[in-house]
Amino acid sequence: MTSPRTSSQRRQAPLLLINIAQLLTLRSESEKPGPHRRSELKELGIIHDAAVLCVGGKIVSVGTTKEALRDPWLMKNRKKVTEIDCAGKVVLPGFVDSHTHPVFVGPRLVDFEKRIEGAAYEEIAEAGGGIRSSLEAVRKATKADLSSKVLAALHDMAALGTTTVEAKSGYGLTLQSELKSLEAIREAGNRWPGTVISTLLGAHVVPKEFEGRSHNYVEIVCKEMIPQAARRKLAQFVDVFCDKGAFNPGETEKIFEAAVKYGLSVRAHMGQLSETALWPLLRFHPGSFDHMDHVNDADVAKLAECDTVATLVPGANYFLGLKEYPNARRLIDAGVAVALATDYNPGTSPTISMPMAMSLACTHMKVTPAEAITAATINGACALRVADRKGSIEPGKDADLAVFDARDYREIAYWFGANHCAMTILNGVVASHD
């Protein structure tokens, strides 16, 4: 995949997107902050023949083309403004990919092929595949190598309309290699015009050298990784893979306690392989619980009452060839805030495409195209606690926009496997992909 060219124009020059066939603002009808739920997921706040003015990397006005052309500031400053004709196009908030694992060296092709041939997880590991192969490569890699891999992924994501990315460490699993991974994320983020939120996933799996003594490894996560990542401001979130074969609920609580102690927010991989009670973890106010293939009714009811988002990642189910997908309808209908993300990673979801995640949600999870867009934008922003500046097109928010070569927003999830994103604007910086 080619990287988008960032335009040579001055960073954050005033931009006017005009003649937009469908502008999806995602502004909340109720004007209450927080994630969109139930029927709100279908409200996209569409304006036809619309215009958006961005100045200094922020959205300053949103309305019809007619209204924009009568704007006194614009009439005076028209020559200073770069005009982008969006006739016949859909414009929506840049996607917020709220769950990715981009710090790895290479694809896991052995796993891919062996799994197709019917091999079990253990056989894959014996053949040199599995998470261990990613660990060895990341431990050996230089920070510069890792950062260039992350940056390449960020550019590819932008080419598909993504402007905000949550990026996790988690393929190092030593103090030094987890910090190196977080530094690589920071370096890549500094060289990309979009926004990166970083997450320490030191608790991804128990590394082999700690087999049978996971409590020792949890100590390292709590007493070394978390304090150092916090002190050096390398992560906003701490994540735990809480499931069979990874970390148990008690260990997860311990890690969350350490995160909160050091001022970091928390999130967790929950219910991918097995059901775990969620309610004991809600006291830590997690930004999100991710995967959620297995969850009980009592927890669904509790989640509906709080702002913790359920982030669904159907790319993983697709790539593993599973017949079952997370029950999005059950969650949405109960009032749980639902987001969609790619789960970009080399083992189970090697995709950077939010439109693909949305398409899978529509075809396999009975999520409507409108609901998928809300889940991929404003609700993803809520999962990352950046909804005050991301996820909708409203004055005062960051100028993060995706322009699709489509007349109807439903086409974004419809044309699966093809990229119809014509342009992405990241904090006011234009990246065009034609």
Ligand SMILES: [Zn+2]
């Ligand atoms: Zn994940």
